[in-house]
Amino acid sequence: MQLHRRTVLALALATGLAAPSVAIAQDSDTIKIGVLATLEGAFTVLGEDGLRGAMTAVDENNGEVAGKKIEIVRGSSDASPDSAVQAARKLVEQEGVKVLVGPLSGDEGIAIKEYAKTQPDVTFLNGTSAAQDTTLREPAENFFRFSTDGAQWMAGLGEYAFNEKGYRNVATVAEDYSFPYTQVFGFMAEFCKEGGKVPSKSWVPIGNKDYSSVIATIPADVDAIYVALGGADAVNFLSQYQQAGGTAPLIGGSITVDQTVLTSKGRIHDILIGTPSAGPIADSLDTPAWNAFVEDYKKQDGAFPSPSLFAHGYYVNMKALLAALEEVNGDVSDGGEKLRAALSDLTVDTPTGEVSVDDNRNAIANIYITEVAEREDGTLYNKLVETVEQVNQTLGIPQDEFMALGQVSRDNPSCE
Secondary structure, rough: HHHHHHHHHHHHHOOOOOHHHHHHHHOOOOOEEEHHHEEEHHHHHHHHHHOOOOOHHHOOOOEEOOOEEEEEEEEEEEEOHHHHHHHHHHHHHHOOOEHHHHOOOOOHHHHHHHHOOOOOEEEEEEOOOHHHHHHHOOOOOOEEEEEOOHHHHOOOOOHHHHHHHHEEEEEEEEEOOOOHHHHHHHHHHHHHHHOEOOEEEEOOOOOOOOOOHHHHOOOOOOOOEEEEOOOOHHHHHHHHHHOOOOOEEEOOOOOOOOOOOOOOOOOOOHHHHHOOOOOOOOOOOOHHHHHHHHHHHHHOOOOOOOHHHHHHHHHHHHHHHHHHHHHHOOOOOOOOOOHHHHHHOOOHHHHHHEEOOOOEEEEEEEEEEEEEEEEEOOOEEEEEEEEEEEOOOOOOHHHHHHHHHOOOOOOOOOOO
């Protein structure tokens, strides 16, 4: 392939048509797509399932789009912004990909958004990164997110916790970076508006092993603990909280009760039953589109009993990309301009409902309130409680009022 690329470039130079994007577009009948996932560190299991989701979409297309073979080039990060940018640079600047799907986690997404601004001829689609500011503030014209953000994922949960569960005082424990800030923001925006109080917030680093000091600071009289931890961090905290004799009910951040955690072994199984949460998927969603997606996903090596939200997010973004590539006949020789126009106008029918993007290229989609339940075979799943239709990034609040709430952070919002 490299030899052929050089040959095409030489011909282009000889005929006065020396434009790098033209040379790559005419390189072969193959479309090369970069997929960036977190395959190292505490979120490895999450990244592996994200890849399964992306490949489920590719397999649905029989590995082809617009009559061309799809070549997937994988990049790996450890959930840190530096490693994500390094992996993206390799995919774009060494492998020559013109379209890239990823990354997985919050700070990575903000870093890739900034990197996208330096690569205007490359089109980026999110994986599952869900930090609010990836698209809400200073977005990149060539970065699309068809998978909603972490505050959107919390739509309806704050009201549910207050009105249905009767919780009035809730402590929070979350990882210390942009995505958990966004999740806590989304939960508290509703919960505090209803009259709820949050007497303590604990922020912990990714990959933390010892939660004893965190557990010691949780007030004894709270009605529940809102936990926004993922992967091994969620398992470690929940196990240690139970071992320490903690009995407060839990409220789950979206990835805390995801299949990547629900399939963990040990007594964590009993702790999680009945935990309310919300997010972009519900395991018990009983629609033909969801059931077909589950069956297709389960054909991937190492698949969980039900797709995680990471599999779902990568699937939705890859599905949108393939639909747009089909519309432009796989042609990105104009620096991706036509492809991005197609993505901007695209409405995708997904396993969880219709998805479109707003002016900042962020998804408007359904969100599902769930509770963890147990199947007859003993496995855990997220049982659908309620669907919140077509949630936008400002949670239905007028844009100017939403922006006035300020940037998500450790301290914003508060119930004061």
